[in-house]
Amino acid sequence: MGGASAGRGFGRSPGAPPRVPQRLLASAMAEDQRGKAATLALRRRLLSCSRAPGKTSPSGGPLSGPGAGQTVTQEGTESPDESSSCRLFFPEDPIKIVRGQGQYMYDEQGAEYIDCINNVAHVGHCHPLVVQAAHEQNQLLNTNSRYLHDNIVDYAQRLSKTLPEKLCVFYFLNSGAYHGHLSSLIDISPYKFRDLDGQKEWVHVAPLPDTYRGPYREDHPNPAVAYASEVKRVVSSAQEKGRKIAAFFAESLPSVGGQIIPPAGYFPEVAGHIRRAGGVFVADEIQVGFGRVGKHFWAFQLQGEDFVPDIVTMGKSIGNGHPVACVATTQAVARAFEATGVEYFNTFGGSPVSCAVGLAVLDVLEKEQLQAHAACVGSFLMELLGQQKAKHPILGDVRGVGLFIGVDLIKDEATRMPATEEADYVVSRLKENYILLSTDGPGRNVLKFKPPMCFSLDNARHVVAKLDAILTDMEEKVRSCETLRLHS
Numbered sequence: 001m002g003g004a005s006a007g008r009g010f011g012r013s014p015g016a017p018p019r020v021p022q023r024l025l026a027s028a029m030a031e032d033q034r035g036k037a038a039t040l041a042l043r044r045r046l047l048s049c050s051r052a053p054g055k056t057s058p059s060g061g062p063l064s065g066p067g068a069g070q071t072v073t074q075e076g077t078e079s080p081d082e083s084s085s086c087r088l089f090f091p092e093d094p095i096k097i098v099r100g101q102g103q104y105m106y107d108e109q110g111a112e113y114i115d116c117i118n119n120v121a122h123v124g125h126c127h128p129l130v131v132q133a134a135h136e137q138n139q140l141l142n143t144n145s146r147y148l149h150d151n152i153v154d155y156a157q158r159l160s161k162t163l164p165e166k167l168c169v170f171y172f173l174n175s176g177a178y179h180g181h182l183s184s185l186i187d188i189s190p191y192k193f194r195d196l197d198g199q200k201e202w203v204h205v206a207p208l209p210d211t212y213r214g215p216y217r218e219d220h221p222n223p224a225v226a227y228a229s230e231v232k233r234v235v236s237s238a239q240e241k242g243r244k245i246a247a248f249f250a251e252s253l254p255s256v257g258g259q260i261i262p263p264a265g266y267f268p269e270v271a272g273h274i275r276r277a278g279g280v281f282v283a284d285e286i287q288v289g290f291g292r293v294g295k296h297f298w299a300f301q302l303q304g305e306d307f308v309p310d311i312v313t314m315g316k317s318i319g320n321g322h323p324v325a326c327v328a329t330t331q332a333v334a335r336a337f338e339a340t341g342v343e344y345f346n347t348f349g350g351s352p353v354s355c356a357v358g359l360a361v362l363d364v365l366e367k368e369q370l371q372a373h374a375a376c377v378g379s380f381l382m383e384l385l386g387q388q389k390a391k392h393p394i395l396g397d398v399r400g401v402g403l404f405i406g407v408d409l410i411k412d413e414a415t416r417m418p419a420t421e422e423a424d425y426v427v428s429r430l431k432e433n434y435i436l437l438s439t440d441g442p443g444r445n446v447l448k449f450k451p452p453m454c455f456s457l458d459n460a461r462h463v464v465a466k467l468d469a470i471l472t473d474m475e476e477k478v479r480s481c482e483t484l485r486l487h488s
Helices: 020-031 036-050 128-140 150-160 223-240 266-276 299-303 331-338 352-367 370-391 420-432 457-478
Strands: 069-071 073-075 097-101 104-107 112-115 169-173 247-251 280-284 311-314 325-329 395-401 404-409 438-440 446-449
Touching: 112 457, 128 352, 150 169, 150 325, 150 352, 169 331, 223 266, 247 266, 266 280, 266 299, 352 370, 370 395, 370 404, 370 457, 404 420, 420 438, 420 446, 420 457
Parallel strands: 247 280, 280 311
Antiparallel strands: 069 073, 069 247, 097 104, 104 112, 169 325, 311 325, 395 404, 404 446, 438 446
C-alpha cells in the first residue's frame, strides 16, 4: 500500500537509537531550561498552593476507568503529591518532554521515546508542513470569523468532500474534545458523573457494545441487533416515564471504554430506534477520525456505506495539536438550531490560523497517503500482537482496526478478570525501554495503541519485541496471576 514504508518519520530511521546531533541538540536546549527535578518541585509547590486548607489529593489505587460512552449514553495510582485534576503519565517517575518529531518524543536529556498513544499529533509531532502553515498565516492575520476569509470556506469545503453529502453544515470550535469540563457535559459522561453527583434523570445509559466482556459476546449470532435492542429498551423505559429522547451520543469506536470495536450494523439499528423516538444520532470522531481506521476516513463508516449520523464531532487530530474542533451536521439539524434564535459564535473557532492548520493536516494526510499507511501498518501490528496472544495467556483479546488497537490483559481465562496491576506493570516496563503506552477501559487493563499516523512497520516490530520480552520475564519471575502461571 502507498506510504507503508518501514522508514516513516520525516526522514528518520524508525526504531533506531537517537542520532548524536539530535541528542546534542536536545542537550543544548536543556542548558537553557530547568532540570526535571526542579520542574517537578515547582509543579508540586504550585499544586500544594492550589488545594484548600486541610485537604489532600486522592491517592492509593488505579485511575477509575470510564464505564463507556453513549448518552442515551453508553457505559464505559496516583502518587500522594498528584492532584486528581492535574495527573501526569508515570507519576512515580514522570518524563519531562521537551521536543517531538514524527512518532518520537525527546526528554530533557535527549533520550528518544516511541510514542504509541498520542493520537492528537495525528500526522506526527511538529510536522513541518503543519508548523509552516500556522507560522505563515500567523504572520498575515489571526482574528475571529466575523470577517470574510478564504480559509474557513476552503476548509469547510475540503471537509465536506470527506463526509456523506448530507453532512454539509460546519460549526468550528477552538477545543479538541468534550471530556466533561462543563456541567452539561459532565452530566452525559458516565465516567465523570459516577464520581460526582450521579446520573441525572434525563440521562439514560445503554450498555457498551463490547463483544469480549459485555452480555453479548463473540459467540452471539447477532450481537449488533442484540446490543441495539438494549438501546431500544432504554428508550422505551424513558418514554414510559414521560421523557422524550433528544440524542444518542456514541464514540464511533469507544476508546475510554477499552478500545471497543462495535459490531457492524449496530449504529444503523440504534439510529433507527433513536430517530423513531424523535432523537438524533451523534457520532463522536474526536479520537478515531481522519483516516486512523485505515479502511475509511471516518470510523462511523465501518458501520456501512449507507449509515449517516445526524451530527459528527471532530477534534484532537483535526489540528495535529493546534486547538481546533468542528461539528458537522445536516441542513435539517442546522435549521432547527437556527430556529431557536440562539446565535452560534466562537471567538477563536474557525480563525484563519486554525483553518490553515486544518487544511495543512488534510494536505499531509493526502500527500503522505497516511490512511493507506494506517491500514497497512495497523494490519501488521494486529498480526504481530495476535502472535503474542497465542504465546502469552495473559493477553485475553487483541482487537482493533487501522492504528486503533487494544490489547486486553486478563488474570483468568474463564472469568476474563481485568489484569489491572499487570497492565500497569507492563506500561511501566515499556517506558523503561523508551516506549510510551498507556491503559484504558473500566478495569484500566487494556493497552491502547493510538500512535501518530507515521508510526512505522519497524516501530511495530520493535514495540512488539519489547512487549514479548517483558511478558516472558513476567511469566518467569512475576507470576502474579493465573494467566502468568499457565505458561510453562
